[in-house]
Amino acid sequence: MPSWPDVEPNVVPNVEGALGNLEAVAAHVMSPATRLSFPSVVVDGGAGATFWDRTGRRFLDLHSMAGVANVGYGHPRFVEAVVEQVRRLVHCNPAYVLHEAPIRLAQRLAASTPGTFPKRVAFGLSGSDANDGVIKLARAATGRQLIVAFTGAYHGNTYGALSMSSVSAAMRRGFGPVVPGIVHVPFPDAYRSPYRGVDVAESYLAELDAVFDVVAPPEDVAAIVVEPVQGDSGVIVPPQDFMTGLAERARRHGILLVAEEVQTGLGRTGRMYAAEHFGLEPDIMVLGKALGGGIPISAIVARSELMDSWQAPGHVFSTGISPVAATAALAVLDILADDDLVTAAATRGGLLQRGLTEMQDRYAEIGDIRGLGLMLGADLVSDPETRTRNRILAAKVIKGCFDRGCYLTFLAGSVLRFIPPLVITDNEINHALETVEVSLKSALSGKVSDEEVRELTGW
């Protein structure tokens, strides 16, 4: 056996070559299901809102590794807390023995999420497993089987979570049957709504009522699971009246309201939780991604009494909540508060949104700018009237940004996705805006060929 860090020769035949061409090696040894088709780079380090590759080439990150790096890369207080905890103890599991950090974290999450009622917390490792947990908990707590989820939702890739998701057929292709009892209802997308010119909230609530009438009797529905701002389907902000109507129906029918805040939580939208924008007090809230600042952790925060309805080992994972993950999450919460990053997300989000909206006035191809805080989307269209998605242009813009040192991705085939670390500075936002505009101009003037972006299909 070779000793670390040598690599088994049959996996990576030539280490020198591998260091020079890791992309090719990755294609050889990593499953394609685990890699999305965006421009890629071999990352070596990061600080603040920037990461760099082995050669020192820097990228301003407008993506936060899909909304994980809310406190940025290498925040000194985060690193210090995690390293200190790694030295003391990497792992023990509350399934067996207690550690102070997860208990303190549960207290902090219960106190910081909307609603003054008592809450308890179940930890896990990813947004996906937390959402599987939500299905189990809601069914156990209500004795009902059906779950209402929304078109365009992304809840994750484990079976329960993917069964509630409705954002990409590639998530499901070949994997069926998925978990039964999940009913998808249209989510109000004001920009692409077939109900243009009429009240969007009312029309979509009518769709939900129709589903209650014909396929999902409300007394059989355990939970409505909703992202307060849909992320991966292209940053869709629902109308206030829709969310109010949803909460009202949940209350009326004894259905649990679940705010799925894996992406929107922890300051991203300019409030600690996006549910606050809508005045919601969900029965269950789901957190993940940014919570651990990159160390895997998820949390289901639910009304205390609901947690009485499931028993161990109903939601136990061997590496479920390590002291390191809990310490990392406590550090994230401290940094969000001490550095005032929630306010920063609102003000810097405002700066970015204004810049994008001004850009929209200059380019007919920018059909819509939308989002909350530092969770923004720019929807590129080939015709502002038909609002036809412009994938080629979106791919060319992100490629252009990449070549110019800004890391950006697109969603839903046309939506430039802006979710930078909340520590991004005003200067960096201005630089990002300039880079996007230069890349857009260059793409529109035909300087990038379609062939160059053929493989950048995104989600």
Ligand code: PMP
């Ligand atoms: N929920 C939402 C809203 C998400 O955006 C994501 C990830 N994109 C998930 C759940 C899944 O989280 P994870 O990838 O950590 O399983």
